[in-house]
Amino acid sequence: xPMLGLGTWQNDEADACAxxxxxxxxxxxxxxxxxxxxxxxxxxxxxxxxxDVPREDIFLATKVWNSNLAAExxxxxxxxxxxxxxxxxxxxxxxxxxxxxxxxxxxLGALDELYDQGxxxxxGVSNFEPHHVEExxxxxxxxxxxxxxEMHPFLPQEELREHAAEHxxxxxxxxxxxxxxxxxxxxLTDIADDHDASAAQVSLTWLNExxxxxxxxxxxxxxxADNWASLDLELDDAEIDxxxxxxHRDRKVDPDFGPxxxx
Numbered sequence: 427x428p429m430l431g432l433g434t435w436q437n438d439e440a441d442a443c444a445x446x447x448x449x450x451x452x453x454x455x456x457x458x459x460x461x462x463x464x465x466x467x468x469x470x471x472x473x474x475x476x477x478d479v480p481r482e483d484i485f486l487a488t489k490v491w492n493s494n495l496a497a498e499x500x501x502x503x504x505x506x507x508x509x510x511x512x513x514x515x516x517x518x519x520x521x522x523x524x525x526x527x528x529x530x531x532x533x534l535g536a537l538d539e540l541y542d543q544g545x546x547x548x549x550g551v552s553n554f555e556p557h558h559v560e561e562x563x564x565x566x567x568x569x570x571x572x573x574x575x576e577m578h579p580f581l582p583q584e585e586l587r588e589h590a591a592e593h594x595x596x597x598x599x600x601x602x603x604x605x606x607x608x609x610x611x612x613x614l615t616d617i618a619d620d621h622d623a624s625a626a627q628v629s630l631t632w633l634n635e636x637x638x639x640x641x642x643x644x645x646x647x648x649x650x651a652d653n654w655a656s657l658d659l660e661l662d663d664a665e666i667d668x669x670x671x672x673x674h675r676d677r678k679v680d681p682d683f684g685p686x687x688x689x
Contacts, residue, residue: 427485427518427572427596429634430559431457432650433643435600440469446645447473451484454652459574459598459641461489461510461522462503467510468484475512486511487518489574490533492526492683500536501529504545520550520574524558525683533566541568550574550598555685556589563593563606577638578604578629579669580612580676587636599633602640605678613672617665623655630656632669 432450437443443466447458451474460470467488474484488511494503494530504519519540533685540546548571551562563570573590577583577599590597603626608614614625626642631652633640644650662667 427598427639428455428457430630430653431455431459431485431487431598431637431639431641432524433471434458434460434466435464435643437643438464438466438469439643440466440472442645444472444476444652448476449647450644450650450654451477451479451520453650455650456483456653457485457487457641459487459600461520462491462494462507463489463522467507471510471512475605481513485517486513487520487550488516489520489522490635492523492528495521495527495529495533497532497536500533501540504540508545515545515547518548518550518571519546519547520552520572521554521562522552523681523683524554524555524685530561530565534562538567543550548572548654552600553684556585558685559589559593559595565614570595572639574598574600574602574641576679577607577633578602579611579632579672580607580674581678582636582670587638588626591637595639596639598639598641600641601678602633602642603629604676607676607678610670611674617661617668620665621659621661623659624652626652627656627659628661628669630660632663632666634663635666 537549549568550572552574608625608629618625618628
């Protein structure tokens with residue numbers, strides 16, 4: 427799984443979404459993230475089809491929404507996702523939240539079946555706390571590949587990072603720019619100025635240094651390119667420590683159906 431991907435949340439205008447996916451892939455991105463709930467899987471598929479990049483070179487991920495987590499719905503809606511995306515299989519399918527119709531045995535059993543059928547190449551979860559992850563690992567026959575969670579310098583997810591390292595699964599960070607709040611941080615902007623970079627690049631590089639894959643949303647070419655440039659940025663240990671020492675905490679995504687541990 428490439429360590430930097432293109433997020434597509436709230437990129438729901440069809441032409442703009444397809445263009446951003448095509449632009450990112452032509453620029454060098456090889457990881458695209460979407461979800462049933464985003465309402466843009468068909469546009470993402472159009473962007474992939476338009477790009478001059480072989481499908482086998484693209485790591486494509488989507489997520490099953492909360493209301494579709496009964497076993498039969500996992501199967502039927504995943505088939506719909508594959509049709510909309512214009513692919514035979516996705517590289518990673520996530521359970522979007524441990525909420526709604528989520529039943530560990532039934533939901534994860536359906537993902538195992540899709541994995542065995544070759545329609546998904548990896549099984550993932552999203553917004554899971556450590557105890558959810560451990561339960562999923564006990565139930566799944568397929569390896570648990572990733573947990574996608576909100577993560578950025580204001581929500582560093584130390585416990586989950588330690589848990590992922592201990593149990594050997596990947597962490598994927600959504601909202602890695604804290605919905606733009608990174609641009610208001612004196613620490614991040616000061617470090618960015620020292621490197622003639624952007625605060626977004628600093629946040630993404632910090633995540634990379636933590637071994638976390640980031641999937642920042644970007645629509646315009648300039649923002650897509652700015653995020654891509656984070657791959658060339660290097661931060662020294664002192665700069666990483668400065669970011670680690672930020673004591674401001676700010677969770678941006680906290681729906682009523684989120685895990686109780688978030689309260």
